[in-house]
Amino acid sequence: xxxxxxxxxxxxxxxxxxxxxxxxxxxVVRDNTDFLTDPLFDQAVAxxxxxxxxxxxxxxARQSIETENSSAISKPASVAAVVKKDPVLDLGGKWSVRLExxxxxxxxxxxxxxxxxxxxxxxxxxxxxxxxxxxIPATATGSITKDSVSLDVKLVKQKKDYKLDLALVNNKMEGxxxxxxxxxxxxxxxxxxxxxxx
Numbered sequence: 187x188x189x190x191x192x193x194x195x196x197x198x199x200x201x202x203x204x205x206x207x208x209x210x211x212x213x214v215v216r217d218n219t220d221f222l223t224d225p226l227f228d229q230a231v232a233x234x235x236x237x238x239x240x241x242x243x244x245x246x247a248r249q250s251i252e253t254e255n256s257s258a259i260s261k262p263a264s265v266a267a268v269v270k271k272d273p274v275l276d277l278g279g280k281w282s283v284r285l286e287x288x289x290x291x292x293x294x295x296x297x298x299x300x301x302x303x304x305x306x307x308x309x310x311x312x313x314x315x316x317x318x319x320x321x322i323p324a325t326a327t328g329s330i331t332k333d334s335v336s337l338d339v340k341l342v343k344q345k346k347d348y349k350l351d352l353a354l355v356n357n358k359m360e361g362x363x364x365x366x367x368x369x370x371x372x373x374x375x376x377x378x379x380x381x382x383x384x
Contacts, residue, residue, distance in 0.1 A: 275330055275354060278304040280382035283350070285363055287375040298339060298348070299382070300326055307331070315341060315348075324348075335359055350377050357381070 283298040300313035309328040314321040322344065328337035339348040345368050352361035359379035365372050 275335075276304065277309060277330060277335065277359075278302055281359075281379050282382045283359075283377055283379040285348075285375060285377055287373055298324065300324070300339070302326065302328075304330070309335070309337065315339075334361075346372075350379075352377060352379060 279302060281298075281300045281302060283300065284295065285297065286295045296315060296317035298313060298315050300311050302309050302311040307330045309326065309330065311326040313324050313326065315324050323342040324339050325342060326337055326339045328335060328350075330336075333353060335350075335352045335354070337348075337350040337352070339350065341347070347366045347369075349364045349366065350361065351363075352359035357380075359377075361377055362374065363377040364374045
């Protein structure tokens with residue numbers, strides 16, 4: 187045991203003292219290399235930005251400088267102004283959605299209690315479907331456009347998906363829904379959503 191310990195100690199000391207390992211792990215600065223000066227990179231930047239750029243940031247072809255200047259001078263200030271986007275509706279929070287089937291042969295009605303989280307024009311959330319006295323967990327994703335809301339609600343424990351197309355009317359959302367079971371349309375009807383007080 188002592189022999190192994192002595193041999194290990196000697197090997198470790200030899201590795202630490204060896205001049206070949208002395209420079210390992212150190213950065214070496216070379217005098218003949220300058221990564222900040224690259225003529226090919228500078229030329230590529232000059233052709234893609236500034237006055238000599240051939241493309242706009244969105245990838246469309248850029249007009250010549252003379253055409254841009256002449257059109258900018260001839261345009262009135264109101265036309266050249268940037269068009270502002272309409273503010274996105276704030277739909278984050280708790281919602282209660284009443285689902286009423288289109289005909290009497292289908293189910294009597296059910297309700298979705300959802301908590302929606304909004305990020306810009308995107309919606310996501312979770313909640314429950316209250317149907318026949320039982321609460322079934324659900325997740326929701328969707329999007330908002332200027333005057334409509336689209337929601338996809340998936341039931342966690344069942345292969346059922348609700349597709350809701352709604353419009354904002356007097357602080358409520360009204361529209362229609364479709365229920366798909368295993369990707370087959372099983373039910374459709376009217377949907378009315380209102381903010382929950384709690």
